[in-house]
Amino acid sequence: MLKIGYMNLDDPVAIISPNGSRNLGSFNGSAGLIMLGRFNLDEVTPSEIKMAMDQRRTRSALGFSTVGGKLEDLTETAKMAAQEGRLMEVELPLTDGTADLVKAIKNSGATLSVRVKPDAVEDLRSLARELKEAGADLLHLDLRGLGPMAPKIVKKISDGGAPPLMIRCDVGDFQDARNILSMGADMISLSDDADPEFVAWLTETLKKFHDLVGWYNAPKHICSGGDLRGMAFCCPPVKNCPLLGALKKVGISPEEFVDRKLALTRGTPLEPGDGTCFGSLAWCCKITKPCFMRDAVLDRHGIAPDEYMRLKKKLSEDLLKA
Numbered sequence: 500m501l502k503i504g505y506m507n508l509d510d511p512v513a514i515i516s517p518n519g520s521r522n523l524g525s526f527n528g529s530a531g532l533i534m535l536g537r538f539n540l541d542e543v544t545p546s547e548i549k550m551a552m553d554q555r556r557t558r559s560a561l562g563f564s565t566v567g568g569k570l571e572d573l574t575e576t577a578k579m580a581a582q583e584g585r586l587m588e589v590e591l592p593l594t595d596g597t598a599d600l601v602k603a604i605k606n607s608g609a610t611l612s613v614r615v616k617p618d619a620v621e622d623l624r625s626l627a628r629e630l631k632e633a634g635a636d637l638l639h640l641d642l643r644g645l646g647p648m649a650p651k652i653v654k655k656i657s658d659g660g661a662p663p664l665m666i667r668c669d670v671g672d673f674q675d676a677r678n679i680l681s682m683g684a685d686m687i688s689l690s691d692d693a694d695p696e697f698v699a700w701l702t703e704t705l706k707k708f709h710d711l712v713g714w715y716n717a718p719k720h721i722c723s724g725g726d727l728r729g730m731a732f733c734c735p736p737v738k739n740c741p742l743l744g745a746l747k748k749v750g751i752s753p754e755e756f757v758d759r760k761l762a763l764t765r766g767t768p769l770e771p772g773d774g775t776c777f778g779s780l781a782w783c784c785k786i787t788k789p790c791f792m793r794d795a796v797l798d799r800h801g802i803a804p805d806e807y808m809r810l811k812k813k814l815s816e817d818l819l820k821a
């Protein structure tokens with residue numbers, strides 16, 4: 500369902516187990532990822548971390564969290580993570596040298612998550628961009644206790660250009676998870692105190708949603724407050740609407756947007772659209788918005804709803820990359 504570096508995850512939920520004290524087996528592989536520890540690299544060696552990981556019997560992908568250590572400790576640990584196919588997470592001192600440290604760890608081959616405490620950072624957007632450019636595979640942010648502010652922060656960071664985001668947040672039901680994921684988060688992380696039955700239910704529901712809709716963290720339309728990925732569902736900019744603000748953020752003109760969308764969908768299953776508002780599926784809305792005109796085109800061309808959304812996902816990635 501989700502690929503982060505060399506990690507293939509069954510679902511976008513991570514369980515964070517700081518002390519490894521709980522019987523993680525009770526999650527029975529329902530979480531996509533289990534993160535162990537906060538291993539202090541000034542005190543433990545890579546082989547001790549490896550041993551702690553090897554003792555865990557779980558069907559979930561495994562990772563570990565670290566703190567401290569000198570550059571040499573970090574790169575040795577990263578080599579072990581790469582060899583074992585584990586996710587390595589670091590909490591780095593946020594100084595001018597952060598990007599260089601990330602690059603050095605990445606050069607050792609590990610799939611790397613960087614954990615950041617948002618209140619310790621003045622400009623989270625810039626830091627996220629810097630980490631992305633340095634090659635971090637994941638940015639792990641703790642947004643617990645922020646209520647409705649949390650999705651807004653996710654959108655701001657995601658729109659500014661960030662590595663895939665793993666968000667620690669308060670999730671009590673499916674909608675809480677969707678509120679974070681639909682704003683640009685790729686994963687959510689929960690404490691190992693979470694009820695295993697709830698985690699199993701949540702991950703199953705997210706997987707079913709993904710199978711049905713084809714894009715588990717699909718954005719909202721831009722005019723419904725969605726992040727920049729929502730441009731994939733936008734109409735041509737023919738009126739004054741929030742798309743104009745979104746285009747300003749990505750630094751392209753309305754004309755360039757039209758050209759880019761047409762070029763990216765030409766010759767693809769999103770090109771046709773006889774009978775739709777703008778003559779091509781390129782401009783059509785999200786599948787969750789009922790529309791018999793779009794659905795008639797999808798039927799005519801044998802495009803399943805989840806396939807339509809996968810094509811829109813690719814379009815959103817290409818639009819933001821171009």
Ligand code: SF4
Pocket residue numbers: 720721722723732733734735736740741742
């Ligand atoms: S272009 Fe259409 S979908 Fe996009 S923000 Fe404007 S009205 Fe909404």
Ligand code: SF4
Pocket residue numbers: 734774775776777782783784785790791792793
């Ligand atoms: S045809 Fe339907 S899906 Fe396409 S743009 Fe118009 S309202 Fe949206």
